[in-house]
Amino acid sequence: MCDTCGCNVTKGNRHLIVGDGKLSRVREGTTAVSVLQGLLSENDSQAKHNREHFDRRGILAINLMSSPGSGKTALLEATIDALGDRYGIAVIEGDLETENDAERIRARGVRAVQIATGTACHLDAHMVHDAVHGLDLEGIDLVFIENVGNLVCPASFDLGQHRNVTLLSVTEGDDKPAKYPVMFRAADAVVLSKTDLLPVMDDFDPARAERCLRDLASRAPVLPVASRKSPDLDAWLKWLEQEMQDHRQRLAEGRSIRPAIQPDGMHLHAAG
Amino acid sequence: MHELSVCQGMLHQVDVIAAEHAPCRVTRIIVRIGPLSGVEPALLAQAFPLASAGTVASDAELQIENLPVRVHCETCGEESDAAANRLLCGFCGDWHTRLVSGDELLLASVELENEEHSGNTQSDTEDHVRGGQSYV
Numbered sequence: 001m002c003d004t005c006g007c008n009v010t011k012g013n014r015h016l017i018v019g020d021g022k023l024s025r026v027r028e029g030t031t032a033v034s035v036l037q038g039l040l041s042e043n044d045s046q047a048k049h050n051r052e053h054f055d056r057r058g059i060l061a062i063n064l065m066s067s068p069g070s071g072k073t074a075l076l077e078a079t080i081d082a083l084g085d086r087y088g089i090a091v092i093e094g095d096l097e098t099e100n101d102a103e104r105i106r107a108r109g110v111r112a113v114q115i116a117t118g119t120a121c122h123l124d125a126h127m128v129h130d131a132v133h134g135l136d137l138e139g140i141d142l143v144f145i146e147n148v149g150n151l152v153c154p155a156s157f158d159l160g161q162h163r164n165v166t167l168l169s170v171t172e173g174d175d176k177p178a179k180y181p182v183m184f185r186a187a188d189a190v191v192l193s194k195t196d197l198l199p200v201m202d203d204f205d206p207a208r209a210e211r212c213l214r215d216l217a218s219r220a221p222v223l224p225v226a227s228r229k230s231p232d233l234d235a236w237l238k239w240l241e242q243e244m245q246d247h248r249q250r251l252a253e254g255r256s257i258r259p260a261i262q263p264d265g266m267h268l269h270a271a272g
Numbered sequence: 273m274h275e276l277s278v279c280q281g282m283l284h285q286v287d288v289i290a291a292e293h294a295p296c297r298v299t300r301i302i303v304r305i306g307p308l309s310g311v312e313p314a315l316l317a318q319a320f321p322l323a324s325a326g327t328v329a330s331d332a333e334l335q336i337e338n339l340p341v342r343v344h345c346e347t348c349g350e351e352s353d354a355a356a357n358r359l360l361c362g363f364c365g366d367w368h369t370r371l372v373s374g375d376e377l378l379l380a381s382v383e384l385e386n387e388e389h390s391g392n393t394q395s396d397t398e399d400h401v402r403g404g405q406s407y408v
Binding site: 029030031032033034035036037038039040041042043120121122124152153155156157177178179181182183185212214215216217 | 274277278281282284285289293296299300303308309310311343356357358359360367368369370371375377378379380381382383384385386
């Protein structure tokens, strides 16, 4: 058996060694192990476990992402007011510090657990796993995960949710999707929040915001929402209830779903 | 911002691979990153010496391969380059495209040097090959 004539290369291992094979030799004494796994595969396995946990209980999990102050918690409060009688809702809150958001949710009579990330700029699947175990999921249909307010890092971490929702408030720039393409590409739905302020925000053009989103090849619906004064939640609630119905249907057929983009796409062209 | 945690996740994977081939040291880690992965290659490279200190990969070279953004147009069927925030078809300009490259965040391969190695012995090679089959 030797390297020189290749007699240690068998049918069974040939594909590992030849060319770009998993164990192709690089230079004397060195072995190259081809891996082709996502850099976040550890997080992804935990996320898969979280998703299975939600699925076993028939729960739809939604990850809310946006910049700080675009109205994620206000949207949750208004959603609880609108749907709390009909569905069991629980919330996982992510912030660097304070229990404030979880307290706001609990004040609405809904179970909430706060993750204080310290200095971490995003939630990951392990943090969510710990939080889920601190949450009584009995009778829960819908879990919202309110991510850390940040338009960059949260987009890279699968938490085990089924859907990603990204909020864009009309007090921000309407070109946000062009500035933060990774985040907006990850959205299954974009909530255009604080639309009741549109009359005074004359530099925000909803059509331009949607154009920037389509430039990312995104098919995500844009849902205009006002959560506080004279709430307008129709488009959002309609989307949400359709998602819950679709998810129940999927689970009945023994299927589940992952958010639109992450990280399936990566694996699809991983070998290319 | 999150490149340090991405780097730590990567090094954990590298550690597992190195342990399966022990005794060895990691000489090179090759990753492939697309602009739409959300990870900035320069920041990952900066995070690497911090995250790898004291690990099996502390002397390793991190090689980052930057991948291009390419889209396949579902309207005209062509494939073209695109900018990260303008994923339109380069031929017909339509936005109904599918990303074929650009959001990768992959640990492509890890190069290991046998610690006991001084001149490559045949049995080493055989062990590597057989040990490596568990990756399939």
